[in-house]
Every structure is written in structure tokens, then in C-alpha cells.
Amino acid sequence: MELGVFDHQDRSDGAPLAEHYEGRLALLETYDAAGFSAYHLAEHHATPLGLAPVPGIFLAAATQRTRRIRLGPCVYCLPLYHPLRLIEEVCMLDHLSRGRFDFGVGRGIVPYEMAYFDLHHLETEEIYRETLEVVLQGLTSEVLDHRGPRYTFRKVPMVLRPFQRPHPPLWYGLGHAAGAEWAAANAVHVLSNHPADGARELFARYREVWAQKHGAGALPRLGITRHVVVAESDAAAEAWARPAYAVWFASLTRLWRDFGAMPIRFARDFDEARQRGLAVAGTPARVRERLEAEVAASGCTYLVCRFAFGDLTGARAASSVRLFVDGVMPHLAAIRT
DSSP: OEEEEEEOOOOOSSOOHHHHHHHHHHHHHHHHHHTOOEEEEOOOOSSTTOSOSSHHHHHHHHHTTOSSSEEEESOEEGGGSOHHHHHHHHHHHHHHTTSOBOEEEEOOSOHHHHHHTTOOTTTHHHHHHHHHHHHHHHHHOSEEEEEOSSOEEEEEEOOOOOSSSSOSOEEEEOOSHHHHHHHHHTTOEEEEOSOHHHHHHHHHHHHHHHHHHHTTSOOOOEEEEEEEEEOSSHHHHHHHHHHHHHHHHHHHTHHHHHTTOOOSSSOSSHHHHHHTTSEEEEOHHHHHHHHHHHHHHHTOSEEEEEOSOTTOOHHHHHHHHHHHHHHTHHHHHTOOO
16 A cells, blocks of 8 residues: 655744745655655645645745655645646646646635635635636647636647646545545545545445446545654653644634634544544554554555644654654555555
């Protein structure tokens, strides 16, 4: 089984922003050397949850610091992008990475972020669908010609072509059955933040539609994400993970709380997240045991870890990754999916 890394790039230990970026790039070099398959970067705006609100810029820097790991947003919030501009950005990133770019797409799940861009959340689905249609046409055609409710393009020459043909692999954040059906029909890789039982239901629906549409073709990746902290003792790992999760959760819910609301689907503290299988902290042996159980219970084919989050220092995150690579990763990589 392949393993990946997910990163919100949330505000961490108060380091200056330039140092934050350098720290994340240094971690990326570690992920790359260790053999992680891909790095997935979230996009968020006007919130401490996302210090890389323009993921393409950070990923461009990452292409020059890494050699093997795949890189991509998970996801680009498509309603916030002009399609022609995004076509060109995707092509540039695909070439800068020499074909290591993954193209994550979505509409953006936080209505307050959309509102800051003068978009009502009820209109973002239609904008997302049209933007994706235009971008995919532009990536796969010599000339872009489109007339839709929001955008019109008349015979625009597509001078930049993607490195990967017909286009970089598509990724999608999987939250509901309709999304599983669309992703399966269109051969899109998926990541789910659900607990194992919910993820398993979504993956089962994905597999059903995949079999109907593609038969015995090679299945795209069905991924789950988990917070992971590894230390020399269970007590040390929990001592790091518990406050780090609290800081991350405060950033995650910041905009909701500013507007007098609170999303109910997220685990509110580390202990709840651990009880639901969404977070694991401990020695390599304990982390290995818990993640193997999550893989088996969810039916995933791809495991994605959050190593850097909340107020974890760069040194602690790097230590956690090293212990994971030495004591956990070989066992998980040996799982047949």
C-alpha cells in the first residue's frame, strides 16, 4: 500500500511566516527521501487553518526541493479561479515537477470563505462544475471554445500543454455517496476524512460504480486521512498530540465560530478523534497496530497522514516522521490492497 501526507499548513508554533514555509519545505524533503507517494496541500482563505492560501505558489517551490514525491492541492477551490488562468497554472506546475503534479478539485466546503470572495455557497456548485469542464477541455485540446452560464471562450489557443497526458491525475475530497459515484465514473482518486465505517460505505459505492463503468480496470486510489504522532513512549506522543490537536481544531473552526456557528461533524478534541479512529498517537508499535486496523476497517487502498499540525514544533514533527518511517511505514507498505 502507498502512503501519503496531508497538510493544512495551519498556524503552528508562532514562527514567522517565512520560517513556517521553510520548515514545511524541509519536511517535504524528508517525506520525499522516505518514499511517501504524494503530498496533498489544502486550500483555505482568511483563516489560520490555511497559511498557503495560494497552493500553487508553495507547490512550485516544492517542485524544486523534491525529486520523487507527487505534489498537488487537495483541493483547488475551483469557484475562486478563472479557468484560463488555472489551465496555465496546472500546465506550469506539471512541467516544473516533471510530471509529478496531482490535480485536486472541489468547490470549497466553508461558506464563509466563499462569502469573502462575494460568492454565495448555493451558487458555488454550478460554478465548480463549469470551471472543471472548461479546465479539462483546455488541458486536452489545442483550442479552447466554450459558451456557458458564467464563462465564454472563443477559439483560445492552448499554447501550454500538460506534461502528463491527457492531463494530471484528478483527486477529489470524498464526503457523500453522490461524490463517490461521480469520482468512480470519471476515474478520479479520492480522499476521505470519515471514520472507518463511513469511509467503507463510500468506498463500497465507489467500487460498485467503478465495476459498472470500467469493469476490471485498475482502481484509482481510495484514501483516508489520519492525524499521526509518533514518539518514544505513548505518554510523550499523547502529550504532544493533545494540545496540538486543540490548536488545529481551533483553527479549523475559527470562521464558523466567528459567525456564531460550529460544524458538528468534526471530533472536538484529541480523545474524541482517537476514539473515532481519526487520530493516533503512541510508540511505533501502537501506531502501527491502530493504523493497520483503520486500513482493514475502512477498505482503503491508500493511507494519508497528517504529521504537522497545531502547535507541534518542526523538531517534534520531524522526529515523529522519522520514527514513523523506521517503525511503521515498512509494515503498512507491505499491506496488499
